[in-house]
Amino acid sequence: MKQNISQREIAHLLGVNVSTVSRALKGQPGVSPELRKVIVDMAEKMGYRPNPFAVSLRYNTTHTIGIIVPDIAFNHYAHIVKWLEAEARKNGYLCIVTDSCDKYSNEVDCVERLMNMHVEGITMCLSQETTDFSHLDKLNQYNIPFVLFDRVADYECSTVSVNDVDSAWQATMHLIECGAKRIAFLGGPNKLKQTIDRKHGYLEALREGGLPIRKELVKCGQVSFNAGLSNTLDLLCTPTPPDAILADHGLLSQAAFQAVISKGLRIPEDVAIIGFISDWVSDMFYPRMSFVKQNIREIGRKTFKMLLDKINGDASIKHVVVNARLNIKESTMVYKNKQ
Amino acid sequence: MKQNISQREIAHLLGVNVSTVSRALKGQPGVSPELRKVIVDMAEKMGYRPNPFAVSLRYNTTHTIGIIVPDIAFNHYAHIVKWLEAEARKNGYLCIVTDSCDKYSNEVDCVERLMNMHVEGITMCLSQETTDFSHLDKLNQYNIPFVLFDRVADYECSTVSVNDVDSAWQATMHLIECGAKRIAFLGGPNKLKQTIDRKHGYLEALREGGLPIRKELVKCGQVSFNAGLSNTLDLLCTPTPPDAILADHGLLSQAAFQAVISKGLRIPEDVAIIGFISDWVSDMFYPRMSFVKQNIREIGRKTFKMLLDKINGDASIKHVVVNARLNIKESTMVYKNKQ
DNA sequence: TTGAAAGCGTTACCAG
DNA sequence: CTGGTAACGCTTTCAA
Numbered sequence: 193m194k195q196n197i198s199q200r201e202i203a204h205l206l207g208v209n210v211s212t213v214s215r216a217l218k219g220q221p222g223v224s225p226e227l228r229k230v231i232v233d234m235a236e237k238m239g240y241r242p243n244p245f246a247v248s249l250r251y252n253t254t255h256t257i258g259i260i261v262p263d264i265a266f267n268h269y270a271h272i273v274k275w276l277e278a279e280a281r282k283n284g285y286l287c288i289v290t291d292s293c294d295k296y297s298n299e300v301d302c303v304e305r306l307m308n309m310h311v312e313g314i315t316m317c318l319s320q321e322t323t324d325f326s327h328l329d330k331l332n333q334y335n336i337p338f339v340l341f342d343r344v345a346d347y348e349c350s351t352v353s354v355n356d357v358d359s360a361w362q363a364t365m366h367l368i369e370c371g372a373k374r375i376a377f378l379g380g381p382n383k384l385k386q387t388i389d390r391k392h393g394y395l396e397a398l399r400e401g402g403l404p405i406r407k408e409l410v411k412c413g414q415v416s417f418n419a420g421l422s423n424t425l426d427l428l429c430t431p432t433p434p435d436a437i438l439a440d441h442g443l444l445s446q447a448a449f450q451a452v453i454s455k456g457l458r459i460p461e462d463v464a465i466i467g468f469i470s471d472w473v474s475d476m477f478y479p480r481m482s483f484v485k486q487n488i489r490e491i492g493r494k495t496f497k498m499l500l501d502k503i504n505g506d507a508s509i510k511h512v513v514v515n516a517r518l519n520i521k522e523s524t525m526v527y528k529n530k531q
Numbered sequence: 532m533k534q535n536i537s538q539r540e541i542a543h544l545l546g547v548n549v550s551t552v553s554r555a556l557k558g559q560p561g562v563s564p565e566l567r568k569v570i571v572d573m574a575e576k577m578g579y580r581p582n583p584f585a586v587s588l589r590y591n592t593t594h595t596i597g598i599i600v601p602d603i604a605f606n607h608y609a610h611i612v613k614w615l616e617a618e619a620r621k622n623g624y625l626c627i628v629t630d631s632c633d634k635y636s637n638e639v640d641c642v643e644r645l646m647n648m649h650v651e652g653i654t655m656c657l658s659q660e661t662t663d664f665s666h667l668d669k670l671n672q673y674n675i676p677f678v679l680f681d682r683v684a685d686y687e688c689s690t691v692s693v694n695d696v697d698s699a700w701q702a703t704m705h706l707i708e709c710g711a712k713r714i715a716f717l718g719g720p721n722k723l724k725q726t727i728d729r730k731h732g733y734l735e736a737l738r739e740g741g742l743p744i745r746k747e748l749v750k751c752g753q754v755s756f757n758a759g760l761s762n763t764l765d766l767l768c769t770p771t772p773p774d775a776i777l778a779d780h781g782l783l784s785q786a787a788f789q790a791v792i793s794k795g796l797r798i799p800e801d802v803a804i805i806g807f808i809s810d811w812v813s814d815m816f817y818p819r820m821s822f823v824k825q826n827i828r829e830i831g832r833k834t835f836k837m838l839l840d841k842i843n844g845d846a847s848i849k850h851v852v853v854n855a856r857l858n859i860k861e862s863t864m865v866y867k868n869k870q
Numbered sequence: 871t872t873g874a875a876a877g878c879g880t881t882a883c884c885a886g
Numbered sequence: 887c888t889g890g891t892a893a894c895g896c897t898t899t900c901a902a
């Protein structure tokens with residue numbers, strides 16, 4: 193049962209000074225080759241590991257970043273975390289992962305805990321509730337680098353996001369081309385920028401496509417499976433239900449799908465569906481769901497890169513957009529001629 | 532732009548000693564109420580945050596645990612991480628999450644990095660390749676507490692797992708009761724204990740159910756979507772294909788489902804499928820997939836609890852089994868009378 | 871080439 | 887009740 197061994201102990205055992213041990217182990221000049229070998233061998237033998245806290249204390253650096261996601265169990269975010277972690281590892285960083293459960297209060301708490309831990313930087317996806325940015329102000333005050341990804345906000349800071357307006361526009365246009373006349377938009381909270389942008393793209397497409405904008409076809413609410421389910425059921429139970437649905441988020445897409453099925457309606461003949469989901473999730477539906485394909489790996493890589501640059505002193509504010517594109521599957525493959 | 536402020540600086544500003552500041556901020560006795568208030572107010576005003584590295588250095592404790600999963604992007608593991616993180620937070624711990632990508636070499640590296648970080652404990656799900664446990668030996672040597680979850684091994688250490696043998700037995704029995712005569716087992720590597728156990732349950736059930744054991748219906752290989760796909764296709768392309776499939780892992784379940792669909796076969800009429808997946812994943816399939824329901828939250832909670840006990844000095848080795856039970860959906864709802 | 875000592879921020883012990 | 891100081895493990899500067 194080994195104890196943590198320190199440089200001092202090695203020095204003591206060898207009858208040399210700690211500073212010599214330090215130099216030898218760090219490969220710094222100023223130690224004779226013979227002595228160095230003796231020291232290195234001893235360190236090896238004793239299972240020496242540098243104490244990261246002593247090093248951190250000295251250098252004020254931790255080689256650690258913080259990640260905050262709304263729900264680590266949801267595949268979209270988990271996937272991004274995977275790539276963030278992969279990039280972090282390549283660059284010698286460890287990731288402290290925290291989950292806000294999509295709640296603002298938790299998000300604030302996560303920031304607080306990560307600040308207390310003195311992570312070198314933070315990358316986060318905002319909760320759906322977040323409209324107050326004082327926690328981000330705090331990060332700025334303390335000069336802690338951070339980058340927002342996926343869900344960004346109207347806040348002066350670096351971001352990595354998806355072309356929300358345009359991809360929603362494309363999705364809606366596609367539905368129009370499929371012959372849909374009554375396209376519903378199933379979204380998150382009205383205050384969430386991601387939803388605002390995607391809704392904007394949707395509305396623009398309706399306008400350009402010459403379809404009337406019907407307020408009753410726009411259903412925004414919580415990003416949750418249950419909210420998505422009941423909102424979709426509401427849509428379907430009106431006298432003039434939608435013939436197509438654009439869902440703003442993976443959870444809502446799944447909920448919409450199930451709601452439609454549960455009403456005994458056919459996809460895509462009765463209702464076409466397109467959502468913001470991953471490809472492997474799309475494949476699980478029957479029929480497979482058309483979706484807005486986001487380059488998740490790229491989001492992860494770009495986000496980490498940007499954060500690393502900031503950690504290394506880049507003070508500029510950048511906005512990177514990782515383009516998403518449509519991927520058409522059976523859930524929208526229909527040519528309708530209604531009304 | 533605030534700098535990190537130290538107790539020393541506060542002491543300096545107030546013309547008192549650091550030790551007094553320390554006592555005041557820690558709420559320890561031995562400071563007059565008035566002075567304490569002055570110090571606390573000043574600390575507040577200056578935005579003082581204790582430096583965790585100084586504290587760690589002092590106490591040799593980090594309030595950090597390490598988590599190693601085979602694939603953080605896969606919902607089953609991501610879900611467990613969610614609950615682990617939730618428990619950790621409640622207890623004042625942060626989680627360093629690492630992803631082994633189901634590779635042994637990465638797993639060893641993750642252990643190494645977490646040890647270097649001096650996490651207080653590690654909880655991990657082994658990679659499918661892991662048959663050498665020298666990295667666990669190392670953890671024991673250094674007296675670093677750890678707990679294995681989900682995938683455990685024949686190694687003397689604390690574990691939290693699912694009743695693999697029994698749940699596979701139940702699943703197989705269920706298929707037999709549905710009238711299946713040729714039940715295939717789609718599993719992970721033959722050396723993976725999880726697969727061994729589940730296969731064992733499957734074979735036992737066949738025996739008890741009076742069905743012959745057919746070697747050609749047991750397909751074990753990589754745990755990956757592609758391996759699952761090709762193995763299932765192999766099964767389906769034989770002259771006497773299976774009429775039911777038990778899949779050993781979520782990825783394999785999904786792969787099996789798609790393989791069957793892609794061959795134009797009906798579920799469950801031609802091939803019934805049951806897998807080890809989560810409920811929300813089950814719901815996405817059409818027809819919904821019968822599954823072995825694992826209590827993921829309980830796995831997370833029990834694992835963290837056990838690790839925390841170890842950190843607090845409990846040296847005993849415990850094996851907790853979180854029971855899983857069948858959840859029957861449409862993918863096996865059929866009564867066949869074949870042959 | 872090697873040693874001695876100071877310092878990073880915090881806490882604990884001992885004096886006053 | 888308050889101050890001084892040593893200690894945690896490591897690095898760096900200065901001196902020998």
